[in-house]
Amino acid sequence: MSTITKITTLNQLVEQTTDVNGKARQHALRATVTLGNLIPSTVTYESRGLALVVGGGEAVASFAAQIPASLRDQAVLVCTDESSNAIPLPEGMAFFYAREVQVDGFLGAFDVFITHTLVKQNLAQITQGREHFDLIIDLSERGFHFAELPPLGYYSVGRSIVTSDDALDALSDMTGTFDKPKFFRLDTNSCAHSARGIEGCTRCIDACPADALSSVDSAITINPYLCQGMGSCATACPTEAISYSLPDPDNTQHFVFQLLAHYREQGGQSPIVLFYAEASDTELAEQLAQLPSRVIPVRLEELASVGIDSWFSALAYGASQVVLAASSSLPVKTRKVLEQELAVASSFLSSLGHSADRIALSSVTSLSTQNLYSNALLDQSKKLEGSKREKLAQALDLLASNAVLVSTVSTVPDGAPYGRIDVATSDCTLCMGCVAVCPTDALQSIGSSPGMTFREQDCVQCGLCEKACPESVITLVPRYHWDAATRQQRDIVHEEPAAECIRCGKPFAPVSMVNMLIEKLSNHSHFQDDAIKRLSMCEDCRVRDIVSDMMDNPDKQLKV
Structure with missing residues (x-):
């Protein structure tokens, strides 16, 4: 079902609620500018429809029998077991056998290498005279591409990520030029991944279900052709080096700020912000119909596109609660990131004396059973400003000002960026x-x-x-x-004080560093006799002393 249909159906449901909170919700949703970017940057895919169908012999033969005759010349069949000779195929089609198959790439540019009798070959090249396949239909149970979210153009039927019907439709539908938004902005200058050859933070790499992030030459790189915009990397990033751009979190928070302000203008009480994404219209509408009219749905491009700063900002703006509605298709890695953020949120709420489920993750189908709160923690009328870290700190400070803290310092879960x-x-x-x-x-x-x-x-x-x-x-x-x-x-x-040069008196290094070097190098052959004194000299005097010594003792030049 399309996004437009989904939003229209939910709006129709909202329009049917006519109590005070329901009317305030209607006004808030009408009056608040919709989230989104007008002209997002994009990446382009070009596909001519050449497909690789790969898997066990029986599965490949069964799939091949369903391919329309007009499309059979676009499919190359590869069997990974030795049953191909005994299995009947549609006329004009033939099996290729491969002991090992390696697949990498994306829609229109899949590199496929097979190994047979110890020889590794480019399959598209030897079968079609081309460098790449455009589509991959993977019928194997384990899969030949191991990302939780395979690339666009990769139909993992054997892992039940898509159906055979979806893969069959792709043979005719996925030919042409396709554009996809670039979901993220990357600022490597503020990245905490590495510095001077030392590796630090890897949160974004660990969080990506599409394996679109990697470390190249000690710097984080995002492959825009693999990225599917789940948002978990931006939420996991502690420095905002990666930020979601469709829309960005600042726009999302401004939207929530305006939404709650418009809700209160019409007399609405105790609002609950319900963030959702990728939920079916029927499931969400059915659940929303059973919830109080003070529950305000906020659609995100992806559920993990906003994180803990947006959740606490909503509480600071007067929400009684924040509920995250997760669909059954939420990737495991994305769910893990949300659960890690929720664990930190829970520690903050507990320190403030509030229940942990003031910010809660719920499946779409069980929203009606979610424990809901009817009292707002704050009624903040000023929009929070700054980086996401600064806005989180402001929101927490506001909540702390209305709470009785047991301690000024609280523990956080291991791995939390505080x-x-x-x-x-x-x-x-x-x-x-x-x-x-x-x-x-x-x-x-x-x-x-x-x-x-x-x-x-x-x-x-x-x-x-x-x-x-x-x-x-x-x-x-x-x-x-x-x-x-x-x-x-x-x-x-x-x-500590600076050590002063024993020749010119200029401060040049910490005393402890000079003492440490003297202790460690006292037995070194280059620092015997008076040479050890050079460690107590500034750089200029050290060079002068070395040059003067060589002039007085020319034979020492041979040892340099």
């Missing part, structure tokens, strides 16, 4: 390796003297600083500090 670092300063040499790799500037150098500072609000617990420390003196401490001033202030983590 917390601070502990530094064993007695062993820290202030080499600044941690500062160099910090992606959010949570760690900074003092500048005027050897030392570094830390701001908890900015720390995403990516682990880059911990891995970069040559002395192993940094430990991550996941937590959330509810005192905004403390969380946002920049504290000195470690500071």
